[in-house]
Amino acid sequence: MSFPNVLTLIIDRRHHSLPAEAIDIARNLVKGAAPVTLSEKEAVDIPFSLSEKGAASIETIRATLAPYKVDTIITKNRGRRKAVLIADMDSTILTGETLDDLATLLGLGDKIAQVTKAAMNGEIDFATSLRERTAFLKNMPEKALEDVYQNLTLNAGAIELVQTMKANGARTALISGGFSWYTKRIAERCGFDENYGNELEIKDGKITGNLIGDILGPESKREHLDRLCEERGIKLKASLTTGDGSNDIPMLKEAGLGLAFHAKPVVRKEIAQQVNFATLRAHLFAQGYPASSFIEA
Incomplete structure (x- = not known):
């Protein structure tokens, strides 16, 4: 049968x-x-x-x-194995939130964390919240970005997920509502083919508190999903997306398999497929990959 x-x-x-x-x-x-x-x-x-x-x-x-x-x-x-992977960065590929970690280092933790929480729970507009949080960083040294980066931790299974899907022909992208300063480095560590984030303005070795260009938010993530599928010549059902915050909901809903990964309550209400206990390895098992075929970190 x-x-x-x-x-x-x-x-x-x-x-x-x-x-x-x-x-x-x-x-x-x-x-x-x-x-x-x-x-x-x-x-x-x-x-x-x-x-x-x-x-x-x-x-x-x-x-x-x-x-x-x-x-x-x-x-x-x-069609369980997907040809496109788009992953959120903060609290998905990484264990924490880079902007919050940066704020803590600079003594701004409580101020920025409150805005981050409200944004991820969908309580305030994402673009507005990001500009507010970035403004707190005005005149802070660029070196702080590197100090935070040195202490960033990948979630278990991150490299296995990316490398295994790539080895099986998938196109992979790290797309974050955070800063491109971090997405570039994290993408390289994991092996993502592409990465996108918001560009932080830095002048004379200091953060200006401004962002350059348009805000990469919820709809931008979904648009990247559409673009990648079109470029690969595949239907959306052949894609996998994963994320934890409200700004991930549009891409999670549109993908063939959208997984809410240890997600905020507002996301779990919207997205039926969830990983609440396991590591990122779950994304490979969900596609039918046996552990014996994983590309180990």
């Missing part, structure tokens, strides 16, 4: 093992076939049919398995 859909179960292997009980529960919820191991005690696929009478929704499955700290992603069996 052929199954058109796949339910993928993933845990964070650094802290947990995938319980057999959770697999059995998931299989019963979707009336699925025998599980296929993608990574021992970390990830499995359960083939099933969405049309199967009594099959549970992704929301029900996620809520049921949440106590086990198991992420659940549903995809179609056909």
